[in-house]
Amino acid sequence: MMAKLGIxxxxxxxxxxxxxxxxxxxxxxxxxxxxxxxxxxxxxxxxSAIAGSVRAAHGRIEMDGDxxxxxxxxxxxxxxxxxxxxxxxxxxxxxxxxxxxxxTGMRRDRSAVxxxxxxxxxxxxxxxxxxxxxxxxxxxxxxxxxxxxxxxMTNPKVMxxxxxxLGLAPKVVDEVYDRLCQLQAVRGLTLVIVEQSSARAAxxxxxxxxxxxxxxxxxxxxxxxxxxxLLTEAYFGGxx
Ligand SMILES: Nc1ncnc2c1ncn2[C@@H]1O[C@H](COP(=O)(O)OP(=O)(O)OP(=O)(O)O)[C@@H](O)[C@H]1O
Ligand SMILES: [Mg+2]
Numbered sequence: 001m002m003a004k005l006g007i008x009x010x011x012x013x014x015x016x017x018x019x020x021x022x023x024x025x026x027x028x029x030x031x032x033x034x035x036x037x038x039x040x041x042x043x044x045x046x047x048s049a050i051a052g053s054v055r056a057a058h059g060r061i062e063m064d065g066d067x068x069x070x071x072x073x074x075x076x077x078x079x080x081x082x083x084x085x086x087x088x089x090x091x092x093x094x095x096x097x098x099x100x101x102x103x104t105g106m107r108r109d110r111s112a113v114x115x116x117x118x119x120x121x122x123x124x125x126x127x128x129x130x131x132x133x134x135x136x137x138x139x140x141x142x143x144x145x146x147x148x149x150x151x152x153m154t155n156p157k158v159m160x161x162x163x164x165x166l167g168l169a170p171k172v173v174d175e176v177y178d179r180l181c182q183l184q185a186v187r188g189l190t191l192v193i194v195e196q197s198s199a200r201a202a203x204x205x206x207x208x209x210x211x212x213x214x215x216x217x218x219x220x221x222x223x224x225x226x227x228x229x230l231l232t233e234a235y236f237g238g239x240x
Contacts (some may be wrong), residue, residue, distance in 0.1 A: 003049070004029040004190045005081075005158055010059035012045045012214075019045040020058075021214040028157075032184060032191045034201040034222055038213035043194045046084050046211070047160045050192075051083035052076040063158060075156045076104075086162035086194070088147040092136030096127055099135050100150055113153075120149045123183060145179065147211035148215050152183070158190040165195065202226035 002232040005027040012020035013239040021044045027033050035043050048054035048060055061069040068076050073083075090099050100117060121128035124145050130138065135146060144164055151159055161180065181204065184191055195201045201208050201222035208225050210218040218225070 004031070004064060005192070006060075006062040007046075007050065007228050008060040008062075009203065010046070010049060010061065011057045012042070012049050012054060013057045018216055020049065020056075023214065023216055024208060025216060025219065026048075027190055027192060030184070030188050031192055032181075032204075032206035033212060034193050034195045034204075034206055034208040036198060036201065036225070037217075038210055041211040042214040043211055045161055045214075047162050047192065047194060048085075049082055051081060051160055052107070053083070053085075056221040077156070080155070082151040082154050082156040082158075083160040083161070084147045084162060086166070089185055090135045090143055092134065092145050094135055096135055096138070096146060097131040099146055100127075100153055103150065112174070113170045114152050116155055120152050123152070123179070123186075124149050129141070133192070140168050141175060144168065144172075144176050147182065147225045148176075148183075156189070161191065161193045161197065165200065173200065173222065198225040198229045199224060208229060 007026070008024050011018065023046065026224065034044065037043055038147055038208060045054060049056045050068070050072055052068065052075070059069065060067065063079060063081055066079060068081065072115045088165075091102065094102065100120065101113065126142055127146060127149055130142070135143065138146060148161065148164070164176050164180070168176065180193070182193065183189055198208065202225070206222050206223040208220060209216050211226065
């Protein structure tokens with residue numbers, strides 16, 4: 001089977017600091033992969049390098065056999081890969097509608113934009129309701145939905161989502177994941193999601209890559225990681 005996404009010997013450096021060190025993995029079409037690991041492990045750097053918003057020092061990134069490495073974020077988005085960045089990065093002073101359409105200037109086909117907007121509004125009815133409201137007035141969960149919806153506006157085949165649960169109450173996190181899974185089922189999306197909680201990842205279901213020091217140190221089903229974390233907690237009282 002051909003991999004949807006292939007990362008080969010990827011390295012990311014910030015000056016002398018190596019954030020990602022010779023990292024490789026592949027993701028199959030329609031797969032859901034969680035990336036976990038401690039703060040500073042390189043999770044965001046990995047996603048940003050794949051999406052083209054951080055330059056890789058070394059390595060090759062392929063999607064469907066197409067080489068993405070060396071392209072900028074807009075060119076990568078046009079090829080069908082988009083990212084929901086850590087911290088959501090919505091424009092609080094713009095309306096919901098403006099947030100969704102601000103990146104579509106590069107696309108000349110207005111009717112396609114209208115179609116994508118309709119699809120996104122169907123997936124997120126709350127965003128249609130609040131289309132004219134300022135994005136800053138939305139709740140945290142709604143802002144996360146908006147960030148996801150914005151990434152969907154380029155009609156991606158692969159979506160990278162950096163810590164969607166950050167700062168949200170567990171019930172709201174449930175909603176965000178319900179929506180992501182639903183989108184995946186309906187659109188056949190390939191999803192790579194940074195998620196710190198292995199328990200959460202296990203509940204949602206999928207594969208998990210564990211990162212440490214810019215490398216992948218484990219790769220398996222999320223449920224195995226959750227079981228291991230429970231064991232650690234049982235032995236060390238959660239202090240580990
Ligand atoms: N723009 C930058 N300039 C310099 N160093 C950076 C930059 N971005 C990240 N780093 C460093 O690179 C390493 C990896 O950071 P990264 O943000 O990718 O990790 P992370 O796993 O996403 O962490 P977190 O869980 O805190 O989001 C860290 O040591 C971090 O301090
Ligand atoms: Mg991060």
